[in-house]
Amino acid sequence: xxxxxxxxxxxxxxxxxxxxxxxxxxxxxxxxxxxxxxxxxxxxxxxxxxxxxxxxxxxxxxxxxxxxxxxxxxxxxxxxxxxxxxxxxxxxxxxxxxxxxxxxxxxxxxxxxxxxxxxxxxxxxxxxxxxxxxxxxxxxxxxxxxxxxxxxxxxxxxxxxxxxxxxxxxxxxxxxxxxxxxxxxxxx
Numbered sequence: 001x002x003x004x005x006x007x008x009x010x011x012x013x014x015x016x017x018x019x020x021x022x023x024x025x026x027x028x029x030x031x032x033x034x035x036x037x038x039x040x041x042x043x044x045x046x047x048x049x050x051x052x053x054x055x056x057x058x059x060x061x062x063x064x065x066x067x068x069x070x071x072x073x074x075x076x077x078x079x080x081x082x083x084x085x086x087x088x089x090x091x092x093x094x095x096x097x098x099x100x101x102x103x104x105x106x107x108x109x110x111x112x113x114x115x116x117x118x119x120x121x122x123x124x125x126x127x128x129x130x131x132x133x134x135x136x137x138x139x140x141x142x143x144x145x146x147x148x149x150x151x152x153x154x155x156x157x158x159x160x161x162x163x164x165x166x167x168x169x170x171x172x173x174x175x176x177x178x179x180x181x182x183x184x185x186x187x188x
Contacts, residue, residue: 025056026123028188030164034175042106042180046120060119063087074112077102083118084125093129101125104187106180128187 029049031037037045052060063086067079075083080102085092093101102108105124113121168185177185 025053025126026120027051027158027161028127028164029161030171034171037172037181038176039178040181041178042104042184043110043117045181045184046105046124047116050120050123052119052123056123057119059087060122061115063122064115064118069112072112074114075118077107077111077113080113080121083122084129087122087125088130090130093125097129101128104128104180104184106184124184124188 027050029051031049040048063083064075066086067075067083069076081092081095081098084098099108101121101124105121107113107117107121110117165185165188172182172185
């Protein structure tokens, strides 16, 4: 289902900022001692440092209950495309993009996802897929491209998260991250 101009106008708030931002759903944190990230892979990072808002947990729980395997109480990886299709307004994510997201989050090798990892995976998908769509919505505003990109970045991240991720490359210069986690942090 395509997003119409009317949908975009509904989502715009005073000052041209988006009303329902993906940043309000999840905060991706960094520990005070960044050395704690050493040895973590992307899945472990998501389990420990993705803080999903209560409103989003309810939505993700409904999705989880709808698509879970009742005998194992886990989401089968083959059900993820249906879950994400239900999650996003735009509809289904192309299979190759979903495979990229699974690779980025370190879930590509898993046959099943437990609830906590599933919630974090959904949050990453919303941030990277729906957040990019929100950028297209911002294109209807007047003003420079730089300002619109700044508004999108503000929309995508809360202040705490922005502070954590500001100057990330510099902060991580002495930290030996696994490649998968480094790619995930750069994408967020």
